[in-house]
Amino acid sequence: MMAPLIIVYKYGVGNVYSVKASLERAGARVRIVESLSEAGKADAVVFPGVGSMPAAMRKLEREKDIVYRLVEKSKPLLGICLGMQLLYEAGTEHGYTRGLGLLRGIVERLRVKPLPHMGWSVVERVRGSALLEGLPERFYAYYAHSYAPKNTEAPHVRALTREGFEEFVAVVEKGSVYGTQFHPEKSGRLGQAIISNFVALSR
Amino acid sequence: MVAVRVIPCLDVDGRLVVKGVRFRDLDSKGDPVSLAGRYEDEGADELVLLDVSATIEDRGPIYSLIKDVASTISIPLTVGGGVRSIEDVGRLLDSGADKVSINTAAVRNPRILERASLEYGSQAVVVAIDAKRSGDSWEVYIASGRVPTGLDAVIWAVKAVSLGAGEVLLTSIDRDGTREGYDLGLLEAVTSRVRVPVIASGGAGTLEHFYQAVRAGASAVLAAGLFHDGILSPFQVKKYLARMGVEVRP
Numbered sequence: 001m002m003a004p005l006i007i008v009y010k011y012g013v014g015n016v017y018s019v020k021a022s023l024e025r026a027g028a029r030v031r032i033v034e035s036l037s038e039a040g041k042a043d044a045v046v047f048p049g050v051g052s053m054p055a056a057m058r059k060l061e062r063e064k065d066i067v068y069r070l071v072e073k074s075k076p077l078l079g080i081c082l083g084m085q086l087l088y089e090a091g092t093e094h095g096y097t098r099g100l101g102l103l104r105g106i107v108e109r110l111r112v113k114p115l116p117h118m119g120w121s122v123v124e125r126v127r128g129s130a131l132l133e134g135l136p137e138r139f140y141a142y143y144a145h146s147y148a149p150k151n152t153e154a155p156h157v158r159a160l161t162r163e164g165f166e167e168f169v170a171v172v173e174k175g176s177v178y179g180t181q182f183h184p185e186k187s188g189r190l191g192q193a194i195i196s197n198f199v200a201l202s203r
Numbered sequence: 204m205v206a207v208r209v210i211p212c213l214d215v216d217g218r219l220v221v222k223g224v225r226f227r228d229l230d231s232k233g234d235p236v237s238l239a240g241r242y243e244d245e246g247a248d249e250l251v252l253l254d255v256s257a258t259i260e261d262r263g264p265i266y267s268l269i270k271d272v273a274s275t276i277s278i279p280l281t282v283g284g285g286v287r288s289i290e291d292v293g294r295l296l297d298s299g300a301d302k303v304s305i306n307t308a309a310v311r312n313p314r315i316l317e318r319a320s321l322e323y324g325s326q327a328v329v330v331a332i333d334a335k336r337s338g339d340s341w342e343v344y345i346a347s348g349r350v351p352t353g354l355d356a357v358i359w360a361v362k363a364v365s366l367g368a369g370e371v372l373l374t375s376i377d378r379d380g381t382r383e384g385y386d387l388g389l390l391e392a393v394t395s396r397v398r399v400p401v402i403a404s405g406g407a408g409t410l411e412h413f414y415q416a417v418r419a420g421a422s423a424v425l426a427a428g429l430f431h432d433g434i435l436s437p438f439q440v441k442k443y444l445a446r447m448g449v450e451v452r453p
């Protein structure tokens with residue numbers, strides 16, 4: 001079987017190298033791109049977790065329609081960290097930013113201290129999920145963020161994380177749209193299993 | 204609760220992992236890429252890779268080595284040594300580092316912490332502080348522990364965090380490589396004054412030492428020689444910490 005071609009959309013500054021390495025370990029061919037114009041030719045698209053929501057949306061605003069067409073065609077899309085937040089209706093980072101609106105809800109600043117919430121926290125599964133196939137009901141994953149959607153009751157929410165008195169969305173899934181608030185590419189063996197599940201969904 | 208992290212440290216000279224005592228008499232401990240893979244398998248929560256000769260040799264980081272290590276592991280990677288400019292920080296992040304640790308350059312030009320955190324976020328910026336006890340306080344040393352600065356370590360830590368460092372990698376030069384235990388006084392002095400996570404470094408020799416560091420406020424515990432020589436593994440440290448009631452990733 002031909003290895004699926006996955007494009008990683010680099011819309012900000014920071015480490016996308018680890019996502020690429022992780023997708024390659026899972027058997028994908030990977031291209032890092034700064035525009036989505038060629039996205040139609042890929043088997044799947046990844047929005048990595050780097051940068052801020054306003055800056056990322058400024059870049060994505062011009063390519064919104066391409067994203068909607070990919071989703072219409074059920075092309076698998078994985079958003080990681082900020083990449084997942086962009087899938088939501090809006091975010092409150094540095095003011096108010098409209099997101100892609102593929103998922104219902106608002107991305108808000110966490111109240112847990114200290115911020116950013118950085119390190120390994122427990123992810124609890126709340127519904128069945130193709131992305132979490134084969135993973136335990138509860139597992140540790142690596143987070144590095146200050147914002148997250150908190151509407152954990154929504155049907156697209158497949159796993160959540162509790163920190164102190166707060167709970168927020170950890171894994172989402174709606175049709176071919178997937179997302180993790182944590183970094184699977186940095187979450188060891190179990191994180192790699194999530195990346196492998198996504199690559200399998202792209203075949 | 205965020206789990207306490209256990210972090211093996213790879214001090215590299217060229218393309219070899221080295222380890223000495225109090226930053227001197229460096230001895231070769233093997234290949235960084237294979238050690239990195241081994242530590243992930245042994246339960247490491249994160250790796251720190253420090254190029255200990257870059258600043259002394261007045262050169263930048265070895266990017267190809269960072270890429271080789273980053274593509275082997277799937278846990279967070281902090282990289283330091285030889286970071287001189289904001290461009291170096293960007294290039295390290297592009298090469299697979301999740302966080303960049305800045306030591307000498309931050310002391311010489313503290314603004315680099317501010318600029319790096321504005322550009323890349325404070326979660327990507329670590330200030331590394333090498334400190335040596337001097338009377339009732341601790342003095343900051345730079346250039347791999349060779350140059351005293353006259354700066355007080357606690358005051359410098361507070362300032363570095365206020366400029367944007369999201370984490371403090373705090374090494375006791377007195378304890379480095381001695382296996383006599385972390386400098387708990389230094390650790391408590393810094394953790395009680397800053398709100399960001401502090402990584403305890405220098406002196407780990409027994410399981411109890413790791414627990415003492417957590418009790419002194421460390422969010423992460425780092426060791427090098429102890430792991431390189433196979434005396435303890437990250438798994439053993441985590442099992443012990445869990446038994447003592449500390450939250451760790453199993």
